[in-house]
Amino acid sequence: MAYPITYDEYQKNLExxxxVGLKCKKCQTVSFPPTAVCRACGATALEPVTLGGGGTVKTxxxxxxxxxxxKPPYIVxxxxxxxxxxxxxxxDGIQPDQATMDLIGKRVHMDRHLVKGDVYSGEDTYVPLFRPESS
Ligand SMILES: [Zn+2]
Known part of the structure; x- marks a missing residue:
């Protein structure tokens, strides 16, 4: 089976x-990071979709x-x-000591940052990073 987006392509896009995530052709569910199988219905017919980056803090x-x-402290x-x-x-953009339950429901925008390879992972990896939409 050919993946619509390889991990390497996902990383290059993130960089x-x-x-770029995947949208299920059967049920329209979007996955990000891309998955090989639709997390909602199990279909493998998926097509690349570019996401806007906006979202809401759930927890x-x-x-x-x-x-x-x-280096602690930081917010996840x-x-x-x-x-x-x-x-x-x-x-990013909010001091960990200032974090309160008011963060839940806050609008954020996705960015990315490079995490250097360490004892837990073999190589440098881009991962999502969020910032408040107002900053
Ligand atoms: Zn689906």
Whole structure:
């Protein structure tokens, strides 16, 4: 089976700030990062779709004890993108000590940042990063 988007292509798009996911041709569910199978109906007929990057914070946590190589404190958010998929990422632009439950429901915009390869992963990887829409 040929993947509509390979992991390498996903990474190259992310590096350029393009958020390309997959849309199910059967039920229209969008996945991001791209998955080989529709998470809603299991279909494999998927086509690339470029996402706008806007979303809403569904929940978050403040990391105060971080994995080796990461500098706490920082905020990790679970965001529901406007197109539907839920994405985890760091939240930039708000001080972790200022984080309150008011973050839930806040509009954010997706960006990306490079996480250097470390003891947990073999190579440098681009991952989603979120910022408040107003900043
Ligand atoms: Zn589907």
């Amino acid at each position: 350029k700030g393009r958020f 978050f946590t403040v990391i105060r004890v971080a994995p080796e190589g990461r 958010v679970m965001v529901e993108l406007d197109e539907g998929p839920f994405v985890l990422g760091n939240l």
